Amino acid sequence: MASFNNNSDNSLPESAVPEVVIQRLPLYVRVLTQFSSSGEEVISSEQLGTRLQMTPAQIRKDLSYFGRFGKQGRGYNISILEGKLRTILGLDRTWNAAVVGMGRLGRAVVSYPGFAPEGFNILAAFDANEEIVGQSISGLKVESISKLTQSVKDHDIKIGIVTVPIDHAQEVIDALVEAGIRSILNYAPLSPQVPEGVTVRGIDPVLSLQSMTYYIK
Amino acid sequence: MASFNNNSDNSLPESAVPEVVIQRLPLYVRVLTQFSSSGEEVISSEQLGTRLQMTPAQIRKDLSYFGRFGKQGRGYNISILEGKLRTILGLDRTWNAAVVGMGRLGRAVVSYPGFAPEGFNILAAFDANEEIVGQSISGLKVESISKLTQSVKDHDIKIGIVTVPIDHAQEVIDALVEAGIRSILNYAPLSPQVPEGVTVRGIDPVLSLQSMTYYIK
DNA sequence: GTTTGTGAAGGATTTCACAGCA
């Protein structure tokens, strides 16, 4: 990522479907959603490819890992394909998340309006600083990190979002893993160590900038 | 990826070095910086690999595209390697950037303290809304988008950061390209169309979440 | 006529494995 950049990926479960393919599916979902709201009914791999700047063959091959969703001579029904892909990705349900680290970044994350419409609900917020614990931020009561395991269980939290400073990131990630979390979105600028079966995706705009400068230098 | 996940990459300049390799170099810089501040002098590809959860062979191969930086039997001198990689990536200088879109996200970006220490200076901020234009945000006077081309020239801006809502993102990106920008960090949830020679990196935490749910579903 | 789905081919990237040097 490699985006884009920037994905630490730790030995995911055995599967015939390449990891890169899985990472492209959300892209397909995104354009399909945009197309469907524009009144179109059918879309070809050619049109999808134009939108995403990739080859039609790649799109067809990616989709073929999961089934036969198109009709020869016509293309793909937009809303049906979108639905299939959402089901494949597990987006036909909602997911509960917890944010750890309620400084500047954590506050921005919990108040970001883009998660809920996509089914990602932030139900808990944690911080190590006792002055912040107890505060209410965007409707969330900040809890002590010592409550993590209990809260993960109580709220059926499946996703951890790490927004602590770098020097506490690894220990927070260890705590999340300890609490049973297997999917982590990491905003701290480090590549954390995680056991097999735990997926970490990193969000670091600086890494993205640092690889772009190579091409303009 | 990238990520990673999440990188639109449009036909970069001809080069012998694979794009994936370029995207990993900032990762190496990041760990080297962390190691060097810990007093160590030398590091082996094995140690780097452990930190980054990748194979030592891959690290050695990546580095070999650019030269011979190590010493057999010892490893790599941390600060020398860091310096070499920074030079390769163009990080031995500073880069000026402009943010377009001064809503919630744009404000978070200009006030993010992680860019400047890495040499990325945000020198201009733009918005289409006349009520925001003229305001001062984090020490930046917000300008009208009509001033884009002139401002890019005046400040020697090389990087555009897009934080406008999705329905204006493509036109803003067109305007940046028109103004001569060839590197764009895009926070809007769309894969923009850009001409050859322009690099776009997307930052979209939702895409990252959507590919992780596949593995926990 | 158009576009899918897919084996086969081609290309790219990763890993192996070891010669060579410190």
Place this chain on the structure above:
DNA sequence: TGCTGTGAAATCCTTCACAAAC
């Protein structure tokens, strides 16, 4: 002895090209 640098091998991923379906 320990670790790099690197061709060669292995693996992974993308693209081709075309039969089949509409």
